[in-house]
Amino acid sequence: MNVFLTKNRGLLLAYDQGLEHGPTDFNEQNVDPAFVMNLAVQGQFNGVIFQKGVAEKYYGGQVPLILKVNGKTKLVKGEPLARQICSVKRAAEIGAKAVGYTIYAGSAHESLMLEEFGRIQEEAHGLNLAAIAWIYPRGETIKNDTAPEIVAYAARIGLEVGADAVKIKYPGNTESFKWAVKSAGKVKVFMSGGPKAASDADFLRQVRGALDAGATGLAVGRNVWQSSNPLKMAHALRRLVIEDRSVEEALRA
């Protein structure tokens, strides 16, 4: 995981939403993967997250790559299931330093994803790649995916299944996230960005809360590339996450 860290903190740029949500997330500028690749470089991100197709055509090599090896569209209804769609070997050939895999814990299909992640984690470690698990409790039985005990459970699942890092949702306050970070043990915890917040300051406050709880960093997409000034937001996040500044200081410069 060290390749994704500066001063033990990491700021990752996520851009797999084209598969997960479709172009509805995009505007004229950020619909172009080249724009986001350039943003990852200019914004000095510690990593960029692509699906295989985007990586093959747009990954420039200047920022460490996390290749998502499973995924699904939002066109399908019912209990969520995202199966493997890229091999670990192919991820390594494209230049990835880590593979990413989403586990919908609580889904009627979770056993398939747990089994698949188990195999992928072993293959990734065999090729010296990190294995990062997006752990999103979801499905009929999950009433509130940001309830503190659900977020902590997600974090713990990451430890149990052998992830090097987990990407989990912020439960809304530092105290609850502290328990999640503790539950993850030696696994690095990244807060997942989520839909665009009402203001930049609101989003930065959530991230500050996660960092104060012991998070290693943030994996963010929409709150950066949907911003009216993506590069400015990227710089503010870098000051917050890597330089450990306050929200006010991060917003200033």
Ligand code: FBP
């Ligand atoms: P965002 O910062 O845009 O929320 O990206 C994080 C992420 O995990 C993406 O990697 C993924 O495509 C998306 O969120 C999944 O969103 P959803 O919660 O709708 O499944």
